[in-house]
Amino acid sequence: MDKRTPQLGDIQETLLIPLYGRAVETRKRRGMLNDPRAVEMVDALDYDFSRFDGAKSLLGASLRTLIFDQWVSDFMERHPSGTVVELGTGLNTRFERLDNGTVHWFDLDLPDVIDLRRSFFEDTGRRRMIAASVTDPGWPDEVRKSPGPYFLAAEAVLLYLEEELVRSVFQLVGERLPGAHLALETASARMIDSQDSHDVLAGMAARMHWRCDDPKAVEHWQPGLRLTDSRTLAQLPAPVARRLPVPFRVLLRAMTTLRRRDIEAYRFNLFRFADE
Template identity: 35%
Template structure:
């Protein structure tokens, strides 16, 4: 049976009740993680917007039972992605960025780049919540659609600029054929682009469905990958650029002693460091 959860979103002059189901509810996990981290004296990620949003949503966040380790890894994931996207936009003026499965993330605000043409995409219900907290401009846009639907892609402009596609906490919920189709549709629409996403290993993907937070929402993990070079065999002009491990995170002054020790041990074990990491690809649109 599909799980449904009702949220009450408190705005300045209105109150709105919104229903989320299964994987849509998982957007609350990284939102809370970033809000908790933001309250720390020396946070991995500074994200005032997440704290603002959490305070305006009536939901039993504690029922998600998010372990501190998960919070830390989610914030490191976001920070490493922010760093890469910031560098990409700095090197490529007048770029187009597409954030797939954006949830209630505020990356566009954190990066603070006035030249990028930015598109945030998520389900209609999720965008309905975002519209309470984010305003569209001539540079910032929201698209209400499932990522697997084909029609939304026509909204993305076909320009000669540099494209970066961001998928944070998304691909593991999709099936492999859905990821292939998405990469192919983007290639047909915009040509060359850079793709950055986080991925589980196959073992982590298998075990992740036992995570207490996921069990609470009813969402399911469907995809993991061990060898990132495998994507080159999909015949879509995919080239691996980098594999970034969370355990290599260099912001040691923001980590407690037990986390530093955990990362050192994980770095000595390939199965541990590859359990969850960032993958970066170039897609040749020719």
């Protein structure tokens, strides 16, 4: 079969990093996750993924995915027919990993990404793609056609926006999807300022912009907004930590001791918006 060359903008191209991270883990005998669709997509794309080989941040990307998976699973356990929205979905396969047969799902990304995504995924009755920017005021109206409550997962997305745009996304969600949960990461100013030496991003054109030293401070952006969870790679949710093969646990323990400041700089956060 002919391989497809991804035609993607600079920020969009970053989707290939977590995709490759999941494929690499899947190909290992004892990887931290199993994602055969990621392997299929990597094999079907004409792209030099070897440029990412050996980068530690591939492991970080897969650990991050497991944290987000855990939050989405917890939500689906409480609300089996609620709606999950992947904001900046890339070639994410969370639905494939977690579908419970009743959840509703949207995968939103910029038009060039959705075009690529459509060569691997199809819309179904419970799962649909939206070609839009997360800052576009129209997408919550699509989502509202699906039953609540709503869980929005913005994995490795909002960091690429200027703070003003991140604030506009919070405002949009607060107004149009009250009561929603929103999962996202924050990166400290120090981490953003040192990204030119990041093991993968250094070689790519995309740059992160949103500096956030304290995710708790985001609560002040709007009344009733609450930070319900915030953790680092050193504080994996118990079910994630239990599933990790021993070599990962050892590596993680070493990294959290040796590179404490770096680990603290990058946080995984869960927000809950005020109810109507």
